[in-house]
Amino acid sequence: MKNWPLLLIAVAIVFTISACSSEEEKPSEAKGEVQKEEINKENPKKEEVKSIGEYRADNVYNWLKESGLVSSEAKDVTAKFEGSEGLVKALRTDEADIIEFQKNEQAAEYHNPAMDSYAVKNVFLLIKKGQDNANNFVKVLESGHPLKDLQTSYASEQQKKVAELMEDSSDFLPIVEAYFALPKGQNSTTWDTFMVNKTVTWSGTIADLEAIGDSIVVYGGQKYNDEDWNTISTEKKDMMPYTFIVELKDKSMKKDLKKGDKATFKASLASRGDKALQYNWKLYEGEIVN
Structure with a gap:
């Protein structure tokens, strides 16, 4: 037991060091x-x-x-x-x-x-x-x-006319004639601002029911002589700017329709026609309304 005091001192030192740490x-x-x-x-x-x-x-x-x-x-x-x-x-x-x-x-x-x-x-x-x-x-x-x-x-009176025709839900021909008459440089802004993605109700003559599976080719101009899509898009391209293609919501809507029928469609305007480039118009989400 002689070492007991020394052991106590050692333990005390350890605790002191730990406390300090x-x-x-x-x-x-x-x-x-x-x-x-x-x-x-x-x-x-x-x-x-x-x-x-x-x-x-x-x-x-x-x-x-x-x-x-x-x-x-x-x-x-x-x-x-x-x-x-x-x-x-x-x-x-x-x-x-x-x-x-x-x-x-x-x-x-x-x-x-x-x-x-x-x-x-x-x-x-x-x-x-x-x-x-x-x-x-x-x-x-x-x-x-x-x-x-x-x-x-409005950039011009003609642009105003297009905007008003769109607002009034006018038919295809008045709208496109007004659009084609826009002053140079105003077609794109007019399209972007007043036309694209707008719902339109357009009528015309059915030119082709078979060429494009889920769509109907419609000629909206004044003179139609039984041309189909192949004829319009190759031989008579001057008809293209007055032609619109309607992609249907349901292609079964084609039932009971035939080439040469007059029809009216309600759809969303997706791409525009061009007279100089001889492009047609394209509509999506189409429905036949009469």
Whole structure:
């Protein structure tokens, strides 16, 4: 038992060293927590990025839709613009892309009216349809709320005529004659703004029921002499701009129809005819209405 005092001293020393070690580790752990918090502040998660500007992409979309400038649904395409400095959110519609940034100056970098690109505060807007009404888009953005009774701008009186015929659900021939009479350079914007994807009710003479399995070839011009699709598309190509092809929702609708019949179709306008290039028109989701 002579060594017992020495053993007690040794144990006491061990506990003293352990206690000191624990006390020394606490500040180190606390420091680690502070460092971790600082790292998180410097590298925030993407979903935590918030705009410090005045506008939000979702709000702008709603303002434009309620003002009648946008009719399509918005799709979130933020991921496509990943890497853009200050990007918060990007929405895509058929009519315009709406991109929200953190700061006004980040959006301003993309402002270029010559390219139909406009920045108001911290939102950048790329107009893809309705460019002739760009001033109305800008008015809504600058006002910060929907605007009613906006005056539609037209590039010409002829463009206005096409728009009104479309709005009135006029028949094939009046619409295409007005479209073909547009001043040079206005066909594409007129098509994009007032025609594509619109539902039309067009009539004509059935020229071919067999050439295209799920579709009917219809001639909407004034003189028809029993031409079929093969004749129209090869020998009489001047008839092409006055021909429209209707892809049916259900090809059984062809039942009881025959070549030479007059028929009226309700369908979505998908591709346009061209007089110079001798292209026909194409409609989708077609139904026979009489």
